Amino acid sequence: MESTVLHHHRQKPLEIYTFIDPLCPECWALEPFLKKLTLEYGKYFTIRYLVGGKLGTRNNTCQYKEKKPLTPKRLAEIWELTASRTGMSCDGDLWYEDPISTPYSASIALKAAELQGRQAGYRFLRKLRELLFLDKQNITKECVLLACARKAKLDVDEFKKDLYSQGAIKAFQHDIKMTKEMGVEYYPTLVFFNDNVDDEGLKVTGLYDYHVYVQILAELLGYEPEPETILPLESFLQRYNFVATKEISVVYDLTFEQVEIEMKKLQLKQKVTRVPVKYGTFWRYLPQ
Secondary structure, three states, rough: OOEEEEOOOOOOOOEEEEEEEOOHHHHHHHHHHHHHHHHHHHHHHEEEEOOOOOOOOOOOOOEEOOOOOOOHHHHHHHHHHHHHOOOOOOOOOOHHOOOOOHHHHHHHHHHHHHOOOOOHEEEHHHHHHHHHHHHHOOOOHHHHHHHHHHHHOHHHHHHHHOOOOOHHHEEEHHHHHHHOOOOOOEOEEEEEEEEOOOOOEEEOOOOOOHHHHHHHHHHHHHOOOOOOOOOOOOOHHHHHHHEHHHHHHHHHHHOHHHHHHHHHHHHHHHOOEEOOOOEEEEEEEOOO
């Protein structure tokens, strides 16, 4: 963990700058922990995503710090290893079937989505990752990005215009500048800031156990934050619609076997449907 400084005004006492690459499997693996943190302690912080786009030529994830350009074969291996290690499925066959050659496109697309609001950006990023890691879709292609915008319930016409706008490109360039200024070299990296502009932020690189993130919140707040009661499982599924067994496991502190038992009960009630993926299972909530 390192420190850095940022001057930024906000309403909630903390802000978490989350440096990611949309193509980074380690960043995808962070998602269950950010979900739980948001559900329990979201009243204390806001999350802001800042993007890079280096993974297509060099692997800048924390687990695999390889400095030389990577072949599609090696990238496929890294995705498969990350999936089996973290429980968040990534299908490395994409790198054989339709390898990505312009990684910056996905980052600029996320910035274009964020022009419709922070929540729109969150929804778009989630759908982007599902299409990439689960469906093996090349998320640098315009047709895939537009499909993603539709799935994320964005104004697709507006998004299409923004995709090539100066606004999106400048927002992306700003993220790259911030990445350099804060010395971020690997993804994912979280930088936690409190509301005192004179205090240093706390930089956390890589994946940690959930309690580490809670400890950081307490340290920066100066007191123990009070967690919200986690939503009942069915409400959680209704809210997020499509989630991994791993995500349910993290949020509810259940083993995969316990998740399976609970989800089978909901399956019998026709509340969810099972979606098998290359590594593990996702669950889709069925509107009643």
